Amino acid sequence: xxxxxxxxxxxxNTPGKRTPDGSMREWEFNSAVxxxxxxxxxxxxGVETLRVDDPTGKTDVPLKTRTDxxxxxxxxxxxxxxxxxxxxxxxxxxxxxxxxxxxxxxxxMTLAANVQNRLIRETxxxxxxxxxxxxxxxxxxxxxxxxxxxGFMTNKEEATLLKSDSYRKKVATAIVAGIAETxxxxxxxxPAPASSSAAKKSDKLYRVQVGAFANLExxxxxxxxxxxxxxxxxxx
Ligand SMILES: [Zn+2]
Numbered sequence: 001x002x003x004x005x006x007x008x009x010x011x012x013n014t015p016g017k018r019t020p021d022g023s024m025r026e027w028e029f030n031s032a033v034x035x036x037x038x039x040x041x042x043x044x045x046g047v048e049t050l051r052v053d054d055p056t057g058k059t060d061v062p063l064k065t066r067t068d069x070x071x072x073x074x075x076x077x078x079x080x081x082x083x084x085x086x087x088x089x090x091x092x093x094x095x096x097x098x099x100x101x102x103x104x105x106x107x108x109m110t111l112a113a114n115v116q117n118r119l120i121r122e123t124x125x126x127x128x129x130x131x132x133x134x135x136x137x138x139x140x141x142x143x144x145x146x147x148x149x150x151g152f153m154t155n156k157e158e159a160t161l162l163k164s165d166s167y168r169k170k171v172a173t174a175i176v177a178g179i180a181e182t183x184x185x186x187x188x189x190x191p192a193p194a195s196s197s198a199a200k201k202s203d204k205l206y207r208v209q210v211g212a213f214a215n216l217e218x219x220x221x222x223x224x225x226x227x228x229x230x231x232x233x234x235x236x
C-alpha cells in the first residue's frame with residue numbers, strides 16, 4: 001500500500017489562526033480540504049490515508065504527536081494543509097506557496113513542484129513558488145513531506161475563496177493530482193456491470209477517444225477534466 005498521512009494544520013480553537021474579521025478559523029479550511037483529499041484519494045488503487053490531526057477540531061494536536069503518528073504508521077508521504085496569514089489585519093499579500101525542509105530533499109522538491117503547479121493551474125492564484133522552511137512537520141517526519149499554504153486569510157478576496165466549497169474542492173483536487181502525478185497513482189477501474197453478458201463474451205476492447213492533441217499540456221488538461229468527472233482517462 002502507498003500510505004499518505006494528511007495533516008490539517010492547527011485546531012478549531014487555536015488562537016490567532018483566523019481571518020481578521022473572525023468569520024473563518026484556519027482549521028475549518030484545512031480540515032475541509034483534508035477530508036476532500038482523503039475522499040479523492042479513495043479513487044486510486046493501493047492508497048491508504050491517515051489523518052494525523054483531530055478531525056473533530058476539538059484539540060490542536062501537538063506537532064510532535066502528529067509526526068510521531070505518521071512515523072509510527074510508516075507513511076510514504078506527509079501532506080500538511082494550511083491557509084496563510086500576513087500580520088493580523090487585512091492587507092494585499094496573496095497567493096499560494098508550498099514548503100519543503102531546508103535541506104531540499106529531492107523527492108519532496110519534485111512532489112512540491114507538482115502540487116504547487118497543479119494548485120496554480122487549478123485556482124489561478126498568484127504563484128509564490130516552492131520555498132524551504134525549518135518547520136517541525138517537515139523536519140521530524142521520516143518520509144517525504146510538504147506543507148501547502150493555499151491562500152491568505154488576511155487578503156479579503158482570498159478569505160472569501162478560502163471559505164467557499166468550490167475553492168476548497170479545487171485545492172483538494174490539485175493536491176491529489178500533484179501526488180498522483182509524482183507517484184504514478186492509478187485510478188481504480190470501475191468493474192463492468194454484471195448484466196453486460198456481451199462484454200463478458202467478447203475479448204475485444206472498444207476504446208472511446210475524446211480528443212487528440214499535438215500539445216501534451218492540452219491533453220493533460222482534458223485528461224484531468226475527465227478524471228474529475230470519474231473517468232479513468234489515460235494519455236497514450
Ligand atoms: Zn497554518
